[in-house]
Amino acid sequence: MKNQIVFLFLFFTPFNIFSQTIPGxxxxxxxxxxxxxxxxxxxxxxxxxxxxxxxxxxxxxNDFNNITISKLFSPEHGFLGEFADGEKIDYAKIDSLPKLYSLYGKTKKPTSEMFSDLDLIIYDIQDIGARFYTYISTLGYCMEKAAEMNIHFIVLDRPNPLSGNLISGPILDMNYSSFIGMYPIPSVYGLTIGELAKMIVDMGWIKKNPKLTVIPMKNWSRNFFYNDTELSWVPPSPNIPDLETAIIYPSTVLFEATNISEGRGTSKPFKTFGAPWIDNKKLLRELNKLNLESVKFKKTSFTPIEIQGKAVNPKYLNSKCFGIEITITDKYNYDPVFINLNLIKTINDLFPDNVIINEKRMSQLLGLKKINIFSTKAQINKLVKFKNISKSFYIY
Structure with missing residues (x-):
């Protein structure tokens, strides 16, 4: 009997009857x-x-008369998306733009001085629909500070690249809340950034709620993956170069809490994973035995290097790694977190003397104390409850 992890996965097949999606x-x-x-x-x-x-x-x-953008604020990865994961950001020397502040590093929540003299705050960032993406944490901190200072807050809505129907992974246990997971939502939550902003406010997930206005999109359906919008893909962060990587990302991001490379420092971050000590022939054989739906695996090898703006001192720098490359065969039936949990379990079963897991980091990413908790009925019930509650915040 195949040893697989119980999961819940909600999906629909799209039918695009619209023209290009119009962002907020x-x-x-x-x-x-x-x-x-x-x-x-x-x-x-x-x-x-x-x-x-x-x-x-x-x-x-800013080009319109009587409209003045006097201050700019940027999240992790920088104003131009030019910084790697976790890299420090400093804009003190830039004087060709309105005053520009980084909301990453020492100052993740804006100070009162940063928001001083402002009448209105606008948020416009392309998200990825995954809880561990820190842009949504920046959103929460900024809404909270706007509320403290009685400033109107506007969110310009954008597509969820993974569609509005893909919901996967455990609900975050707030005992493990951090900047890479601030809200009790699934790993992949199936909401647009505007819908999530409404849910954050209405559910009381920040200390104080602002006057919030969401400017919706036009011509967007919950069934749409990003390629259905007919909008040009812009990598939301340096290591998410395309839509397939965005979909695969929640399938391999948990490797960040292990000594297994998630492919940073290569041309295929998150699509590949491995380590110098992995026997990828044996691993491929065991993964194929699982008969996981909508995904295909193949052996690969890679040598992580430093890449400016993408990878700073990646795992196994300049060391050859042996691993697996993931290809999605059916994105409409693909459950990323289910895949990731099975990948980690299989590798740990095959190479127990080699795998090292940072338990604190894993709990923050997964949102639970232990990986196997997700197989419980209680976790599945929580996911169903989230699905039902989140519907009340749907705009589309």
Whole structure:
């Protein structure tokens, strides 16, 4: 009998009857500019905050009369997406833009001084639909500070690249809350950033709630993966170069809490994983025995190197690793967290003397104390409950 981890996976097949998806920024420009006129505005964004035509959102707004973007704020990876995971960011020497603040590193929650003299805060960042992506933590901290200072907060909605129906993984136990997981939501939560913002506020997941306005998209369906939107793909962070990587990311991100490389420092981050001590022939044989749905594995080898803006001192730097490359065969029936849990279990079963797990980091990423807890009925019931509650925050 195959030893697989119990999971719950919710999916639908898309049917695109619309034209190009219109992101919230374009809807704002076309219909809601009066909200911005004659106000001092702070804008939280990065390289992914673009109009459908590819213009920087903040710049498109700043070009209008009576609209002033006086301060810019950037999340992890920087204003231009130019910093690797966890890399320190300093914009003190840049003077060609409005005043620019980093909300990563020592100052993750904006200070009162940063938000001083502002009448309005706007958030426009392309998210990835995964709990461990820190942009949604930055969103929460900024909404909380806006509420403390009685500043109106606007979220410009964008597509969830993984669709609005893919929900996977355990609900975060708040005992393991951190910047890589601040809310009691699944690993993959099936909401747009605007819907999540509404849920954060209404569920009381931050200390104080702001006056929140979500500017919705047009022509977006919950069934859409990002390629269905007809919008150009912009890597939301340096190691998510394409949609397939975005979908696979929750399948391998838990390796960050182990001594198994998740492919950073290669041309295929998160699509490949391995270590110098792995017998990938044996591993491939065992993975294929699991008959995991919607995914294909093949042997690979790679040597991680430092890549500017993408990988700083990656695991096994300049050492040859033997591992596996993942290919998705059916994204509509693919459950990323289920895959990741089975990958870790299989590797640990085959190489128990080699695998090292950072328990604290694993609990923060997974959202639970132990990996095998997810197989319990209680966890499955929590996921069903989240699915039902989150529907009340659907915009689309």
């Amino acid at each position: 920024i374009n809807n704002l420009i076309e219909n809601k500019l009066d909200l911005l006129k004659n106000k001092n505005i702070g804008f939280i964004t990065n390289h992914s905050g673009l109009t459908k035509e590819g213009e920087k959102s903040w710049k498109a707004l």
